[in-house]
Amino acid sequence: MKVAYLDCSTGISGDMTLAALMDAGVDAEAIRAAIDSLGLPGVELQVTETMKGGFRAKYVRVEHPEQHAHRHLLHITKIIDAATGLTNAQRALAMRIFEAVAAAEAKVHGSTIEKVHFHEVGAIDSIVDIVGAAVAFDLLGADEVVCSPLPTGRGRVSIDHGICPVPTPGTAELLRGIPLQDVPVEAELTTPTGAAIVKTLADRFGPLPEMTIDAIGYGAGTMDFPDRANLLRVFVGTAVTSPLRDQVDLLETNLDDVSGEVIGHTKQLLLDAGALDVYSVPIQMKKDRPGCILSVLSRPEKTEGLLELLFRETGTLGVRRQRITREKQYREACTVPTPWGEVEGKRGWRPGGISTFAPEFESCAKVAREHGLPLREVYRAALAAFDGSAATRPVGAGEPVATGHDHDHDHDHDHDHDHDHDHDHDHDHDHDHDHG
Template sequence: MKIAYFDCFSGISGDMTVSALLDAGLKIETLEKELKKLSLSGYRLEVNKVIKKGISATQFKVEIKEEGVERRFKDILDIFEKSKLDEEIKEEAKKIFLNIAQAESKIHQKDRDKIHFHEVGGLDCIIDITSTVIGINKLGIKEVYSSALPLGKGFVECAHGVIPVPAPATLELLKDIPTYSGEIESEMVTPTGAAIVSTLAKGFGGRPLMRIEKTGYGAGEREFPIPNLLRVSIGEKILKDEKLKDGYVSDDAILVETNIDDMNPEYYDYIMDRLFSQGALDVFLTPIQMKKNRPAHMLSIIVYEQNLKEILEVLFSESTTLGVRIREIKRLKLAQRSFIAETRYGKIKVKVGIVKGIIKNVAPEYEDCKKMAKQHQVPLKEVYEEVKKVAYNKLKPV
């Protein structure tokens, strides 16, 4: 599973988050194409390379041509509802704004639908939040983790006047999240940054066990005694019980099985999608014969123990089964690396299995290969061979 770790040693803001994701591999062309689906105008994106205390970073800015619109929560929801963004991106962005609305509602003692967003309702913040969600989605990140957050100190000017750092909305959004003041006299976590990290992050603290594949540095505008950067590391999550055995990755999982002979076979496609969405590692069907010679299927699911409850809920609510068999299993796997192969047909996702630095298997993404085979009118196997060649050349030992 691909995860991202936000190392917020200089805090976090909306523009810093987008900057870090761009630095980690998000293409600006992809971002611009997706943002057009919002049907908003009056802004221009600017992306530059900068140096902060000797560290190269990306700086993302949204230049507003003319603003002055005060939006309510409902207005922002309408923007997303009318957009052509993918549902997953749309819903995640709406969650972030919902959390902002609830925080502002509590602070101002007003109904959330009557709250007028000031800074966080501006066009630049809408772009920052939407761009962050687009970046997480397009980079294939499934979970986000974050360090504890340095809030800074002093005072900051906003639409309501001069207020203490951290801003009340920031504090409300970061309830139950580990924070500290730090030594810098400035606002280090903005309300937009707080909304993003409090909504997206699954956990806070030290860096999780992961195989780092990419690191991106996103630059903030202010100059601090330390590098004003958000560092984002992206890679494969390693479970605590994963270990190497003879060069292979070993872990423990649960195998859930159930025999079904009385269910409409059309249900299986939907049930399998639900199981994968709830954390199943693999789902498969085996034709079997049951009592009275009834043809049936054994539905098998491999899952980590922490997701077992959700898998059982899907099985008992969506299928006709009355019971399941559960047993612990041990798996041996190749160490895996995922990346985008730049082929003559286009960009194609690929997974590579490696043992002791030697490539043992290359698995191109079928849907990507199919799309390119159709687009270029070449045999599918040619696309597969091209991807494998690129993968071997990219990863071969020097």
């Protein structure tokens, strides 16, 4: 699997992204041709070599005539739709980035996506940066884009609405749900364009993933800092992790002051919101109170939403959160014949191992209801039908895997809960108010 990793140690902007991707080997002439097709008069993309803090990097600058127009999303859409040098995929990706900006600006200005004005991001250089980045990422063809936590910088900047603290309101809105890091630099390190690109393209956030590096690109920012190189690095390579291994977040909280009805209701809401699994374990808490640990397994991109739901529904004062590695089996949906009709289920296997089969409860229950049978009898018949089929043979690692109907019901109850029954009464409210 091809992976691109954005190392944003001094932030990210549109021109830095474009420069880094070109330096990593994306065809600069193809990007130029796509930008030329936008039909923006007097626009020229200049790509040069530069030095930042003693390191060589590419530097991108957009030359264009002076402008005073403030554009709406409709104007941006017309420009992109008319560009003959963009593929449908590139056009769609560019529009997704602009729509992310429009949604953020509409939120902070109390307007709508259609009515909101693009200021900085509606300028010609930002249009070129966003379209160029969309083209570059499409040409790169990465299967996954991973990004480091983003530094916003510090201080204040002047925008069309006056003097604003860093991050500006629109940028802060774009950064919702994205992990941030503090870099002590008095400057705007992550621009609205950079934030929109990351918001749209990053599949997950974290450290440099396990990969074999094929190329590294360096994109230079415009500012110079005395104690660090103002560079965006892009690592491009091949993931070395097994497709049978992934990372998930484990959220846990100790509860002794909510009813069973609330816990059951919360579990269902969490599953409906995309949790991989939700389960509870009875425990004995302080002052001999009976309680439970409510545990949630979540894909990293779903964690923030599930965390908020957990706080809202249970009123807990604290949630433990950790990133864990999960080992899986290949799996695919399949059906088996029984004397009363087909039963759906899920087949799982490891490379070189024997297949296993888990009948789906709803499918078995439907057959049992329709034919007046005990549920366990339908289960037994489904398992017997699978055991008698060729599907139980050893399976090689290269066998194709069907992904349809894979609801990830891998009830892999990893019960290493670190039972520190502290009930989290230390008011650790985790006030992540997205301050940048």
